Amino acid sequence: MIERIRVIGIGMGNPEHVTGEAAQALSSVDVFLVADKGSAKSDLVAARQRVCDALIPADHEYRVVEVTDPKRGPDAERDDTAYRRGVRDWHAARADAYAEVIDGLDDGETTVGFLVWGDPAFYDSTIRVVDALVERYASAGVTVEHDVVAGISAPQLLAARHRIPLNRIGAPIHVTTGRRLVDEYDPALGDVVVMLDGGLACAELADAFPDLELFWGAYLGSPDEVLVRGRLADVIDEVQRVRAEARERHGWVMDTYLLRQPADSPNPFATHGFPEAGPLSDGVVTVRPTTAGDWQVVRDEHNNEESLRWDLFGGVYTDEQARQQAAQARREWRSGRAARFVIVDAATGEGAGVIGIMRMGPPGNGLLGYGVLPAFRGRGFTTRALRLVARWAFESAGLSLLELGHKADNAASGKVAVKAGFRAEARLPQRLPNPDGTRSDEIYYSLTKERFDAGGVG
Numbered sequence: 001m002i003e004r005i006r007v008i009g010i011g012m013g014n015p016e017h018v019t020g021e022a023a024q025a026l027s028s029v030d031v032f033l034v035a036d037k038g039s040a041k042s043d044l045v046a047a048r049q050r051v052c053d054a055l056i057p058a059d060h061e062y063r064v065v066e067v068t069d070p071k072r073g074p075d076a077e078r079d080d081t082a083y084r085r086g087v088r089d090w091h092a093a094r095a096d097a098y099a100e101v102i103d104g105l106d107d108g109e110t111t112v113g114f115l116v117w118g119d120p121a122f123y124d125s126t127i128r129v130v131d132a133l134v135e136r137y138a139s140a141g142v143t144v145e146h147d148v149v150a151g152i153s154a155p156q157l158l159a160a161r162h163r164i165p166l167n168r169i170g171a172p173i174h175v176t177t178g179r180r181l182v183d184e185y186d187p188a189l190g191d192v193v194v195m196l197d198g199g200l201a202c203a204e205l206a207d208a209f210p211d212l213e214l215f216w217g218a219y220l221g222s223p224d225e226v227l228v229r230g231r232l233a234d235v236i237d238e239v240q241r242v243r244a245e246a247r248e249r250h251g252w253v254m255d256t257y258l259l260r261q262p263a264d265s266p267n268p269f270a271t272h273g274f275p276e277a278g279p280l281s282d283g284v285v286t287v288r289p290t291t292a293g294d295w296q297v298v299r300d301e302h303n304n305e306e307s308l309r310w311d312l313f314g315g316v317y318t319d320e321q322a323r324q325q326a327a328q329a330r331r332e333w334r335s336g337r338a339a340r341f342v343i344v345d346a347a348t349g350e351g352a353g354v355i356g357i358m359r360m361g362p363p364g365n366g367l368l369g370y371g372v373l374p375a376f377r378g379r380g381f382t383t384r385a386l387r388l389v390a391r392w393a394f395e396s397a398g399l400s401l402l403e404l405g406h407k408a409d410n411a412a413s414g415k416v417a418v419k420a421g422f423r424a425e426a427r428l429p430q431r432l433p434n435p436d437g438t439r440s441d442e443i444y445y446s447l448t449k450e451r452f453d454a455g456g457v458g
Helices: 020-026 039-055 081-103 127-139 155-162 178-184 201-205 231-249 294-303 305-312 321-334 381-395 413-418 449-456
Strands: 004-009 030-036 063-068 113-116 145-149 173-177 192-196 213-218 225-233 255-260 285-289 338-345 351-358 364-371 401-409 423-433 439-448
Touching: 004 020, 004 127, 020 039, 020 145, 020 213, 030 039, 030 081, 039 063, 039 113, 063 081, 081 127, 081 351, 113 127, 113 255, 155 192, 155 213, 155 225, 155 255, 173 381, 178 192, 178 255, 178 321, 201 231, 201 255, 213 231, 213 439, 225 231, 225 255, 225 364, 231 255, 231 413, 285 321, 294 321, 294 351, 294 364, 338 381, 351 381, 381 401, 381 413, 381 449, 401 413, 413 439
Parallel strands: 004 113, 004 145, 030 063, 030 113, 173 192, 364 401
Antiparallel strands: 192 255, 213 225, 213 255, 285 338, 338 351, 351 364, 401 439, 423 439
8 A cells, every 4th residue: 555655856867867865765666657648758768767777776676657648738829827727637637647556556565656857846747746646645544655855957957068057146047937938038037047948939039139148958968968058049040950850859859948148238137226225314203114024004004094095995904915015115125116114203213104105107206105193193294204205315316206196185195295395286187096986186296306406395
């Protein structure tokens, strides 16, 4: 009866690339289940057998059972919803097929192994299928232990073969699939590793990003290994040709590639975030950057009756939502999307409200939003906070124009803006949504750096 399932990464099929831990794991397995994907890919089964023959001691008895792999469907023709549903159905069908074999194991066959190309953490469905099997047996009252043994991954071998690191100093690595590449590619992603790309999607990027460096490899770690590197626009035709020839010769192709901005290109990772800011204070009010610990102030400012009255959608923050927003403030600051501050009573240190600048519209513009807790209203806190943040925005953050707006009936917000030096510029009909589905006019205000420098802010 089944007692244990082991998911073992075997690298790219070369016995020399199997880790010591994986080799020991191989020797503990009684039955290996291998997906039979048809005659065109029969050498994949043979490669797994070669790994076993090379690393499992001759005195350890085991057998390999080929299990016909269920059909997955035409992924390229599916939208995301249909694709995800198709993959889930495929996983379920795989679990059914494997369970049928496991249920027929001999009495002494207690450990089942799955041999996974590369590392099981990357692009392979085996872990999910094994999880389903473990849950299936648990529901029948049978406890099945399972573990995952890491292997050398295709991206690791790709980098080694091209003699490069996967990342550059201070830059991220983004791992994706060919299905997602074209829609999500942006130089700011950093070095992009692409796996499971049956259509070589990077060809669609060649016109828009011709100077990208392409590091491509197929059959990595095997005697049939093929490598191509160079400027994407220059080598994409060669890669397509080599890939097609390899597929024709073997009946399948397993490849991976890295896309990288050239070293002399403008740094896509240079931060465009807001500059660091310490507490800003006029002795009565202090504003400081929001931290994760400020979530209760974020929640209470948003959830009080007056704030909800003027909210665009009227939704109450849960504690979890408030925690998430407060925790995201640092990331938004560093990305330059928003500079969020907490308003603090300088005398007591209590959080009194929130104020923030979002970068929206043309470069150099900032959109302000603010709100104060009921206990601190009527004391001039919002006006003081606006003045402090406006000074920082112009003198430190390099903004040239600050904008804000409120629903036409929210007269109190307008008074705060005017006292802080903002000028009412226009009434914009039906611009802001209300929670009940109606729309309100917006009163739009602005403050330019020139007016600020000329004394427009006290």
